[in-house]
Amino acid sequence: MKKALGEDKIRVGISLGDINGIGPEIILKTFADPMMLELCTPIVYGSSKVLSFYKKTLDHVDQINYQIIHQADEASLKKLNIINCWQEEVKIEPGVSNEIGAQYAIKALDKAMDDLNERKIHCLVTAPIDKSHLLKIGFHFPGHTEYVASKSNGEPLMLMVHENLRVALVTGHLRIKEVADKLSENLILDKLNILNDSLKLDFSIRKPKIAVLGLNPHAGDQGKFGNEEQQIIIPAIKKAFDRGILAMGPFSADGFFASGNYKHYDAILAMYHDQGLIPFKTISGMAGVNYTAGLNVIRTSPDHGPAFDLAGKGIASEESFRQSVYIAMDIYATRKSNQELLKNPLKKLSNEIIEGKEDESIPDTE
Numbered sequence: 001m002k003k004a005l006g007e008d009k010i011r012v013g014i015s016l017g018d019i020n021g022i023g024p025e026i027i028l029k030t031f032a033d034p035m036m037l038e039l040c041t042p043i044v045y046g047s048s049k050v051l052s053f054y055k056k057t058l059d060h061v062d063q064i065n066y067q068i069i070h071q072a073d074e075a076s077l078k079k080l081n082i083i084n085c086w087q088e089e090v091k092i093e094p095g096v097s098n099e100i101g102a103q104y105a106i107k108a109l110d111k112a113m114d115d116l117n118e119r120k121i122h123c124l125v126t127a128p129i130d131k132s133h134l135l136k137i138g139f140h141f142p143g144h145t146e147y148v149a150s151k152s153n154g155e156p157l158m159l160m161v162h163e164n165l166r167v168a169l170v171t172g173h174l175r176i177k178e179v180a181d182k183l184s185e186n187l188i189l190d191k192l193n194i195l196n197d198s199l200k201l202d203f204s205i206r207k208p209k210i211a212v213l214g215l216n217p218h219a220g221d222q223g224k225f226g227n228e229e230q231q232i233i234i235p236a237i238k239k240a241f242d243r244g245i246l247a248m249g250p251f252s253a254d255g256f257f258a259s260g261n262y263k264h265y266d267a268i269l270a271m272y273h274d275q276g277l278i279p280f281k282t283i284s285g286m287a288g289v290n291y292t293a294g295l296n297v298i299r300t301s302p303d304h305g306p307a308f309d310l311a312g313k314g315i316a317s318e319e320s321f322r323q324s325v326y327i328a329m330d331i332y333a334t335r336k337s338n339q340e341l342l343k344n345p346l347k348k349l350s351n352e353i354i355e356g357k358e359d360e361s362i363p364d365t366e
Contacts, residue, residue: 009039009040009041009077010039010040010041010122010123010329010332010333011040011041011043011072011075011120011121011122011123012040012041012042012043012121012122012123012124012125012325012328012329013043013045013072013112013115013116013121013122013123013124013125014027014042014043014044014045014112014124014125014126014127014325015045015046015105015108015109015112015124015125015126015127016044016045016046016047016050016051016085016104016105016108016127017046017105017108017126017127017128017129017306018097018101018102018105018127018128018129018130018306019046019047019050019090019092019100019101019104019105020092020093020094020095020096020097020098020100020101020130020306020308020311021101021127021128021129021130021305021306021307021308021311022128022306022307022310022311022316023105023127023128023306024046024050024051024053024054024127025054025057025058025311025312025314025316025318026127026302026316026317026318026320026321027044027051027127027318027321028051028054028055028058028061028064029058029061029316029318030318030321030322030325031064031080032060032061032063032064034063034078036322036325037065037077037078037079037080038078039329040325040329041075041076041077041081042080042081042325043069043072043075043081043082043083043115043121044080044081044082044083045083045085045108045109045111045112045115046082046083046084046085046104046108047082047084047085047086047090047104047108048066048068048082048084049089049090050090050092051066051082053092054094054312057094057312057313057314058314059314064080065078065079065080066079066080066081066082067079067080067081067082068081068082068083068084069081069082069083070083071083071115071120072115072120072121073120083111085104085107085108085110085111086104086107090104094311094312094313095308095309095311095312096308097130097132097133097306097308098133099133099136099137101130101133101306102129102130102132102133102134102136102137102139103137105129105130106129106134106137106139109126109129109144109147112124112126113147113148113151113152116152116297116299117151117152117297122298122332123297123298123299123300123328123329123331123332124148124297124298124299124300124328125299125300125301125321125324125325125328126144126148126299126300126301127301127302127321128301128302128304128305128306128307129143129144129306130305130306130308131143131305142172142173143172143173144290144292144299144301145158145172145173145290145292146172146173148292148295148297148299149292149295152295152296152297153295153296154294154295154296155190155194155294155295156292156293156294156295157169157191157194157195157198157292157293157294158172158290158292158293159195159198159267159290159291159292159293160276160277160280160284160288160289160290160291160303161288161289161290161291161327162280162283162284162287162288162289162323164263164266165262165280165283165284166199166203166266166267166268167267167268167270167276167277167279167280168191168195168267168268168269168270168276168293169191169269169270169271169272169273169276169277170183170187170188170191170269170270170271170272171183171271171272171273172273173273174272174273176272176274179215179271179272180215180226180228183215183228183232183233183271184232185232185235185236185239186236188212188232188233188236188237188269189236189239189240191269192210192212192236192237192240192245192247192269193240193243193245194293194294195208195210195267195269195293196208196210196240196245196247197294198293198294199266199267200338201334201335201338201339202291202293202331202334202335203266203331203334204334204337204338205266207246208245208246208266208267209246209248209264209265209266209267210245210246210247210248210265210266210267210268210269211248211249211251211256211261211262211264211265211267211268211269212233212236212237212247212248212249212250212251212268212269213249213250213251213252213253213256213268213269213270213271213275213276214228214229214233214249214250214251214252214253214271215228215229215233215250215271215272216228216229217252217254218252218254229250233249233250233271234250237249237250247269248265253270253271253275256268256279257279257282257283262279280303281303284303286304286317286319286320287319287320287323288302288303288320288323289301289302289303289320289323289324289327290302290303290324291327291328291331298328298331298332298335299328300324300325300327300328300331301324302320302321302323302324303320304320
């Protein structure tokens with residue numbers, strides 16, 4: 001008998017990632033822990049043959065109980081469910097970066113996104129892909145974030161999450177020499193709006209405090225090292241503040257994290273990829289998560305690539321992937337609860353009176 005979405009635990013869709021990378025290994029390692037199967041119903045989009053191949057290379061995963069299903073609503077509780085996205089034999093070469101690995105990673109991703117959009121799964125966790133071969137196979141997106149955004153509704157925001165540390169990016173996968181030209185007052189303001197809404201809807205932070213980093217050394221030092229702060233970033237912060245967003249800055253990026261100042265904010269908005277991700281990864285270690293905020297669907301991924309140098313050796317850490325599953329589930333549950341409050345304003349008002357809080361609606365991004 002088919003089950004309607006919502007009649008069981010949270011259904012976490014998982015795309016297999018590059019078949020020659022560490023994706024299959026970290027999936028198996030994560031769900032070798034029986035407690036994970038108590039928390040959610042995992043559905044892997046990929047290939048049972050690939051998982052069986054890597055299972056033989058790993059210790060302590062013999063206890064994994066998995067089954068092959070044809071569609072998500074056949075998923076069983078307390079099992080790792082696998083949907084085969086291809087039937088043909090595929091050569092598996094752990095540690096080898098090639099077009100075959102990229103091709104089948106996208107096949108799995110396509111099927112997973114279809115089911116996510118059709119609400120057959122509640123959220124999606126994407127295992128790492130190899131970006132170097134994507135264009136060669138006709139995949140015209142820089143990475144997962146842009147692809148997921150193209151298949152869903154909303155404006156994407158790359159938001160890195162580790163415990164109470166959240167770092168968002170104004171520009172993502174962009175060459176450094178293009179960053180300054182890409183920045184605009186409206187772009188920064190849009191990202192602040194998305195970030196502010198996500199902090200409320202997805203993390204239940206009622207009045208988020210957001211730190212905004214400058215672009216240039218010492219945040220421009222009053223124009224000595226560039227005028228982007230004076231002409232673009234500061235006006236965007238002022239407009240955001242006028243709209244009720246508690247955005248502050250711009251802060252000099254070099255000392256902001258080292259001083260511990262980041263601990264006083266609910267999120268940090270960085271101007272470009274490495275400005276945000278270098279300190280984030282330094283602090284989060286192997287437990288960071290990439291969340292695509294601002295969309296009507298929920299997608300997370302581990303904060304690392306396919307790590308071909310580790311593939312097939314059984315030594316890759318599954319911690320970031322495990323945290324990606326946790327955060328995807330947490331965001332799904334939080335967003336669902338907040339959206340139910342929006343549908344029942346009397347219940348929300350009652351809660352506000354009981355807690356003695358000011359009334360402040362939580363925006364709905366869907």
